[in-house]
Amino acid sequence: MSRSPSLPDRPRLDLDPEMSQAERLEAIREHFERLVQVNGELDDRLQDAEGRKEELRGEVDQLKRRNETLKTSSLYLATVEEITEDGVVIKQHGNNQEVLTELSPALEGRVEAGDRVAINDSFSVQELLDDETDARAQAMEVEESPDVVYDDIGGIDDQIREVREAVEDPLINAETFREVGVEPPSGVLLHGPPGTGKTMLAKAVANETDATFIKMAGSELVRKFIGEGARLVRDLFELASEREPAVIFIDEIDAVATTRTDSKTSGDAEVQRTMMQLLSEMDGFDERGEIRIMAATNRFDMLDEAILRPGRFDRLIEVPKPGIEGRKRILEIHAQDLNLGEDVDFEELAEGLEGYSGADIAALTTEAGMFAIRDDREEVRTEDFEAAHEKIEQAAEDGPTTGLTHYQ
Ligand SMILES: Nc1ncnc2c1ncn2[C@@H]1O[C@H](COP(=O)(O)OP(=O)(O)OP(=O)(O)O)[C@@H](O)[C@H]1O
Structure with a gap:
């Protein structure tokens, strides 16, 4: 921290060797008085600073409280419909309620019809929302x-x-x-x-x-x-x-x-x-x-x-669900990056997937790959596709939370 330039100068004691005993004593006494005076001045300063510190602490507390209130009081969303001489007509989102209200002074002249705004409990417009970044x-x-x-x-x-x-x-x-x-x-x-x-x-x-x-x-x-x-x-x-x-x-x-x-x-x-x-x-x-x-x-x-x-x-x-040829082609597409075992026959697999959509087949292929990984193999085999098929059928029977569509 830098020293305040307005602090009083530190008193100096200059004792000339030519001085008599009495003169020295007098100089020391004067020096002592100056020290006492400077000390008093510094004390005053300290007290001022303490007072200012208290004031600032009060301000900080007040700002903190205001911040908390702002954070906790929710604002509602609305769209400005019209700016009239009597105020601003807004329509609240959700309930579509139309209200004639006013702008907070900071928004005066900045709001246009069509803008999205945030309103408080008393419908007063508090914030203008930047539509590019939100909705x-x-x-x-x-x-x-x-x-x-x-x-x-x-x-x-x-x-x-x-x-x-x-x-x-x-x-x-x-x-x-x-x-x-x-x-x-x-x-x-x-x-x-x-x-x-x-x-x-x-x-x-x-x-x-x-x-x-x-x-x-x-x-x-x-x-x-x-x-x-x-x-x-x-x-x-x-x-x-x-x-x-x-x-x-x-x-x-x-x-x-x-x-x-x-x-x-x-x-x-x-x-x-x-x-x-x-x-x-x-x-x-x-x-x-x-x-x-x-x-x-x-x-x-x-x-x-x-x-x-x-x-x-x-x-x-x-755009219908794929037929057998389509299912075969979709299997080929989704399995093209898989390391497939020689036994994998897409035609045969496609036959068993009646009712499956492209999205279901994509999910089946991923699942088959997962079975191979679980089994510590690098090669995906027919048995993996069969296990995946079974798992998907089971999940579809258990409930519609799987995101699979083949029963829809
Ligand atoms: N005909 C298809 N060929 C290859 N993959 C497909 C096919 N149909 C769906 N898929 C797979 O399923 C995923 C979802 O497909 P997409 O989003 O195009 O379906 P959608 O018909 O638009 O579905 P929704 O009606 O649910 O929006 C794709 O990312 C792809 O992996």
């Missing part, structure tokens, strides 16, 4: 260049061909389509059981066309981002146009596009709004050349017809 980033999975290729997808060659025609050709030959005046399909809807390769197909198309892959899960829009669905759908299309060429992929679209129910609960209204936003984005989408829209569902029967009208998802492609 938008969380709700969308963006891959500049996914690494899936068509050869990674087994058993659905017809579907691959159809997707290439409907999505890849218009992206690659956008100019030709425009010149000839052919309208490519607006949106391509892949439907079929879970784990059959729908997401892989969308990723492979994006890869093949050097397009950015932007995925949004419909189920998350209604479960996780309550109150923000419509806005996120708008953001999704905006992001795609910033990143052209792009493939938009809306997984589990049924979550936002189910047949209308009559109930007027706010949850349903929210889903409706999200779907309306999706429809309006698709309807207003003229420059389709560089952006393609794909969606997937396992619940085709539940879809609202509005979503299937011309100009919207007007190309339907069913």
Whole structure:
């Protein structure tokens, strides 16, 4: 610690050898008085410093308490709907309650309609949330260049061909389509059981066309981002146009596009709004050349017809569970990096896997590898595939918590 420059100088005692005894005594006495005086001054300083220390300690305690209160008092999320002369109209997420409220002074002039904000118990707007870093980033999975290729997808060659025609050709030959005046399909809807390769197909198309892959899960829009669905759908299309060429992929679209129910609960209204936003984005989408829209569902029967009208998802492609040839091919794909024993016969294995989806077969292959490892072998044999098969069957019988789809 450096010494404060304003501290009093240390008194010096200068004794001249020529001085008489009495003069020396007098000098020492004066020196002693100066020392006493400086000591007094230092004492005062010390007391001042002690007082200041107490004050600062009080301030620290107060700040700590404030910090604790801030940390413990939860804030709610809301979206700003309108800024009026009377205040700010916000809509609370979750219950969709609309409230006229006010901004904290620090936010004056910084908030616009559409912003996401945090509000306290009395609805006063406390914080402005950065949407780039929260919902938008969380709700969308963006891959500049996914690494899936068509050869990674087994058993659905017809579907691959159809997707290439409907999505890849218009992206690659956008100019030709425009010149000839052919309208490519607006949106391509892949439907079929879970784990059959729908997401892989969308990723492979994006890869093949050097397009950015932007995925949004419909189920998350209604479960996780309550109150923000419509806005996120708008953001999704905006992001795609910033990143052209792009493939938009809306997984589990049924979550936002189910047949209308009559109930007027706010949850349903929210889903409706999200779907309306999706429809309006698709309807207003003229420059389709560089952006393609794909969606997937396992619940085709539940879809609202509005979503299937011309100009919207007007190309339907069913992606079924693989037949025996498909299962054989998928086994080959997933086992290509395994050190296989000579006895492994994919044809035979595929025969026994009736009802298995691609995802199930991927899980089976990994499990077979695990059995070999447990047995301290480097080679994966038929017995491992059989053990894996048995384990999966058992797990499926025990309950639907395995994530396996072959009984769905
Ligand atoms: N046809 C297939 N060929 C090869 N692997 C597949 C195939 N289908 C699924 N898989 C495997 O299963 C995983 C999941 O597949 P994917 O996510 O594409 O299925 P999905 O149809 O989109 O499923 P969901 O409807 O559950 O979203 C893939 O990563 C892959 O390992």
